[in-house]
Amino acid sequence: MKRIFLTMLLLFTCAGTALADSAITINDPQVRLVPPNAENSAIFMVIRNQGAKDVKLVSAESPSAKAVELHTVTEEGGMKKMRPVLNIPIKAQGETVLKPGDYHVMLIGLKQPLMEGNEIPFTLKFDDGSSQSLKAPVRKIHMPMASH
Amino acid sequence: MQTNQYCRYPKHFVNFLFTVCISVTLIGSAIAGDGTHGLARKIGVAKGGDFKLDSISGPVDLKQFRGKVTVLYFGYTICPDACPTTLFALGEAMRGLKADEAAKIQPLFITLDPARDDVKRMDEYSRFFYPTMLGLRGSEAKLAAVAKQYGVLYAKQKVDSAANYVVDHSSFLYVIDANGKLVHSVPYGSSPLEIEAALRAALPHSHK
Numbered sequence: 001m002k003r004i005f006l007t008m009l010l011l012f013t014c015a016g017t018a019l020a021d022s023a024i025t026i027n028d029p030q031v032r033l034v035p036p037n038a039e040n041s042a043i044f045m046v047i048r049n050q051g052a053k054d055v056k057l058v059s060a061e062s063p064s065a066k067a068v069e070l071h072t073v074t075e076e077g078g079m080k081k082m083r084p085v086l087n088i089p090i091k092a093q094g095e096t097v098l099k100p101g102d103y104h105v106m107l108i109g110l111k112q113p114l115m116e117g118n119e120i121p122f123t124l125k126f127d128d129g130s131s132q133s134l135k136a137p138v139r140k141i142h143m144p145m146a147s148h
Numbered sequence: 149m150q151t152n153q154y155c156r157y158p159k160h161f162v163n164f165l166f167t168v169c170i171s172v173t174l175i176g177s178a179i180a181g182d183g184t185h186g187l188a189r190k191i192g193v194a195k196g197g198d199f200k201l202d203s204i205s206g207p208v209d210l211k212q213f214r215g216k217v218t219v220l221y222f223g224y225t226i227c228p229d230a231c232p233t234t235l236f237a238l239g240e241a242m243r244g245l246k247a248d249e250a251a252k253i254q255p256l257f258i259t260l261d262p263a264r265d266d267v268k269r270m271d272e273y274s275r276f277f278y279p280t281m282l283g284l285r286g287s288e289a290k291l292a293a294v295a296k297q298y299g300v301l302y303a304k305q306k307v308d309s310a311a312n313y314v315v316d317h318s319s320f321l322y323v324i325d326a327n328g329k330l331v332h333s334v335p336y337g338s339s340p341l342e343i344e345a346a347l348r349a350a351l352p353h354s355h356k
Contacts, residue, residue: 034276035272042229071228079318080229080316082229082307101230101337104229108309
């Protein structure tokens with residue numbers, strides 16, 4: 001009886017999580033490979049919002065870095081400027097691309113060197129109360145994605 | 149193209165100029181040969197020139213690379229975006245060249261953040277992107293002088309972040325020919341193939 005109860009509880013928990021997150025999907029997450037002595041890296045991805053309301057990515061966490069922040073890069077006066085942002089908006093029925101030269105999840109103070117093909121776990125939290133835990137493979141990224 | 153003067157113009161005009169410059173540069177790369185050099189000279193505002201900086205194995209003088217093509221990039225190792233994007237592309241471009249061509253090209257990565265980047269860190273970081281890439285560092289004053297020679301814009305900027313401060317900087321690869329002359333500025337976002345073409349165009353005639 002106890003086992004059935006636990007199984008039911010597990011099923012409901014999973015279903016609950018799936019329902020809460022159903023409006024937001026994360027595609028193609030990837031972590032930029034950086035030199036072994038580099039302190040920082042970034043996670044890129046496509047965040048899609050199939051819901052009827054705009055949502056915002058408000059924070060990110062990862063056990064692989066001392067701090068995880070939301071950043072963007074702008075071009076101003078001929079210079080690339082990287083700045084922290086409070087959130088990353090994803091419009092209703094829209095998508096936001098986190099890519100080089102643009103929005104990214106910044107990993108600050110990597111706890112160990114990144115290796116190509118390794119997977120970095122991370123969690124994203126949205127302002128609708130939902131969150132998603134994923135893993136992103138480490139890859140070489142040498143082009144500003146989808147910007148040309 | 150990358151001087152502060154443009155701040156006075158409306159943003160869309162600057163964007164337009166930027167697009168025109170990139171287009172002209174790309175067309176130049178496609179044409180290759182001496183045409184590229186002519187266009188680059190017209191576009192470039194910086195004169196380039198010699199400099200002496202420090203590497204892990206001692207002082208490096210740009211003059212010692214006469215006879216080789218040199219390609220410079222200015223950035224810093226804590227840079228999370230423009231630097232690794234460009235240095236990966238440069239590494240791919242070097243690997244795309246024939247071995248005898250690549251042997252005649254010296255890539256250099258120069259830090260704009262000497263407070264955090266020592267020569268050891270610059271060396272490890274640079275070699276990761278291409279085995280012969282040298283990481284260079286100098287005093288704030290020396291680096292400011294070299295950056296000015298090449299028209300590099302940069303500014304240390306305190307940010308509300310665990311990174312403490314970032315260095316805003318312009319992002320071009322500077323190609324210097326075998327005579328020490330700045331012949332080409334390759335803009336951020338160029339593909340490895342475009343960089344490869346710019347490097348090959350700067351090689352002495354026997355390689356074209």
